[in-house]
Amino acid sequence: TFSSLTNNKPTVNLPPGPPHIPIITTLSWLRKSFSQLEPVLKTLHAKHGPIITLKIISRPSIFIADHSIAHHALIQNSSIFSDRPKPFPTSIIMSCNQHTISSAFYGATWRTLRRNLASEMLHPSKIKSFSEIRKWVLDTLIIRLKSASESEYADSVTVIPHFKYAMFCLLVFMCFGERINHEKINDIDRVQRSFLLSISKINILNFWPKVTRILLHKRWEEFLKLRKDQEDVLLPLIRARKQAKESRLNNLNTYVDTLLELELPEEKRKLNEEEMVSLCLEFLGAGTDTTSTALQWIMANLVKYPDVQRRIVEEIRDVMGGDDKGEKKEVKEEDLHKFQYLKCVILEGLRRHPPGHFVLPHAVTEDVVLNGYLVPKTGVVNFLVAQMGWDSRVWEDPMEFKPERFLKDETFDITGKKEIKMMPFGAGRRICPGYTLALLHLEYFVANLVWNFDWKVPEGGDVDLSETSEFTVVMTNPLKAHISLRM
Numbered sequence: 001t002f003s004s005l006t007n008n009k010p011t012v013n014l015p016p017g018p019p020h021i022p023i024i025t026t027l028s029w030l031r032k033s034f035s036q037l038e039p040v041l042k043t044l045h046a047k048h049g050p051i052i053t054l055k056i057i058s059r060p061s062i063f064i065a066d067h068s069i070a071h072h073a074l075i076q077n078s079s080i081f082s083d084r085p086k087p088f089p090t091s092i093i094m095s096c097n098q099h100t101i102s103s104a105f106y107g108a109t110w111r112t113l114r115r116n117l118a119s120e121m122l123h124p125s126k127i128k129s130f131s132e133i134r135k136w137v138l139d140t141l142i143i144r145l146k147s148a149s150e151s152e153y154a155d156s157v158t159v160i161p162h163f164k165y166a167m168f169c170l171l172v173f174m175c176f177g178e179r180i181n182h183e184k185i186n187d188i189d190r191v192q193r194s195f196l197l198s199i200s201k202i203n204i205l206n207f208w209p210k211v212t213r214i215l216l217h218k219r220w221e222e223f224l225k226l227r228k229d230q231e232d233v234l235l236p237l238i239r240a241r242k243q244a245k246e247s248r249l250n251n252l253n254t255y256v257d258t259l260l261e262l263e264l265p266e267e268k269r270k271l272n273e274e275e276m277v278s279l280c281l282e283f284l285g286a287g288t289d290t291t292s293t294a295l296q297w298i299m300a301n302l303v304k305y306p307d308v309q310r311r312i313v314e315e316i317r318d319v320m321g322g323d324d325k326g327e328k329k330e331v332k333e334e335d336l337h338k339f340q341y342l343k344c345v346i347l348e349g350l351r352r353h354p355p356g357h358f359v360l361p362h363a364v365t366e367d368v369v370l371n372g373y374l375v376p377k378t379g380v381v382n383f384l385v386a387q388m389g390w391d392s393r394v395w396e397d398p399m400e401f402k403p404e405r406f407l408k409d410e411t412f413d414i415t416g417k418k419e420i421k422m423m424p425f426g427a428g429r430r431i432c433p434g435y436t437l438a439l440l441h442l443e444y445f446v447a448n449l450v451w452n453f454d455w456k457v458p459e460g461g462d463v464d465l466s467e468t469s470e471f472t473v474v475m476t477n478p479l480k481a482h483i484s485l486r487m
């Protein structure tokens with residue numbers, strides 16, 4: 001399936017794909033969002049097989065839809081398939097010359113930045129040190145949902161803004177160590193969102209940048225203003241943290257604190273402020289929209305399938321003991337390991353509705369042959385996450401929401417080390433480093449949301465599971481639920 005191609009390259013072809021007409025094909029692909037690309041890819045995979053090539057901006061973009069080929073690449077040959085493609089000019093600006101974990105080439109800088117996040121923030125003991133803040137965010141979320149559900153006009157509550165706000169408060173606190181006020185949270189959310197919503201407009205700037213700098217100079221200015229706005233909002237928070245650290249005002253270790261300490265191995269220097277802005281935005285961006293999107297999809301399924309919701313409540317009741325909720329209003333995070341069915345619900349949610357339908361684009365460190373085709377160093381390698389989770393050769397009734405399928409597979413490994421059956425967090429060395437935190441957030445919030453409230457379809461309403469691709473793949477019609485306190 002796989003071989004390295006160092007010397008004496010035999011003639012191996014790129015994976016098959018549709019014909020390429022320079023400029024015209026590129027422009028037509030660039031205009032498409034990933035969600036528009038998905039149905040096209042499905043047709044192309046049906047015609048050409050599980051590994052295909054599209055030419056976008058003269059680079060071959062390879063798309064892999066098969067789980068065992070993904071395993072060969074990402075797990076068995078992880079060190080070769082863990083690079084990132086050469087960045088576009090706009091990404092170089094946003095990531096400060098690839099000084100973020102997700103954008104860095106496979107090498108010493110990436111390793112340092114990733115290890116810092118993994119060991120200083122996401123190690124179980126560090127995650128535990130933020131448990132108080134999770135309780136505070138949960139309490140705030142419950143108060144907000146309760147008051148929204150009691151408002152005079154509300155037969156139903158649109159939940160996603162509340163979920164997003166909760167996830168944002170959590171990650172902002174982990175990043176800056178402050179219970180930042182509502183206004184500031186909205187500011188951070190605004191600068192991040194306005195960038196994400198402009199991505200398709202910004203992408204066009206990368207097509208022949210020398211020309212677009214002249215012809216689309218207004219759009220370039222708008223893009224640079226977006227970046228400037230991000231710095232204006234985040235720099236004061238980073239500087240405040242630096243001051244607090246210098247005057248030892250606070251002994252909590254936040255993400256900014258770890259960044260202030262960090263030394264870049266290749267450049268032998270500390271991070272500058274702009275790089276810290278990019279890293280903080282990456283931290284917030286990677287951990288908020290993804291988790292709140294997943295939370296909304298899971299809750300939507302619990303509203304649509306009351307039996308699943310009832311089963312979670314019964315499981316919590318069994319573990320917590322008796323019907324009397326009394327003081328036991330909170331499902332504590334240290335008890336979460338006892339809830340097996342809840343875990344299955346979260347996994348099924350991530351399989352059926354992965355927040356990202358693709359992992360971030362990968363690249364190879366050298367030309368290789370995969371499944372009989374050339375994967376060139378100059379190419380981009382994409383993996384079709386959603387298609388793998390919906391593969392009928394691996395999953396029975398793949399489009400159904402059936403959490404109990406995971407009960408049979410108690411040791412299911414979401415990291416796909418032995419076998420990739422689904423990969424909502426990616427796989428291999430570039431696997432999402434935040435996956436344990438994300439699973440904790442999902443389990444903790446889903447458990448407590450159904451323990452505190454009964455979630456129902458509003459009168460005359462419906463739960464529509466259609467998808468729209470934004471930064472993540474979200475519900476086209478956001479979940480509206482009738483929420484009442486569970487007595």
Ligand code: HEM
Binds near residue numbers: 290356361430
């Ligand atoms: C449900 C929630 C989440 C999902 C579905 C998710 C999914 C993903 C995926 C698919 C990737 C790309 C993997 C690849 O390129 O092969 C990724 C990368 C990443 N994620 Fe997550 N993620 C989630 C939550 C988080 C959280 C909570 C954090 C941190 C606090 C985080 C931080 C990152 C970072 C830093 C990367 C880049 C890793 C690298 O390039 O080495 N993510 N995530």
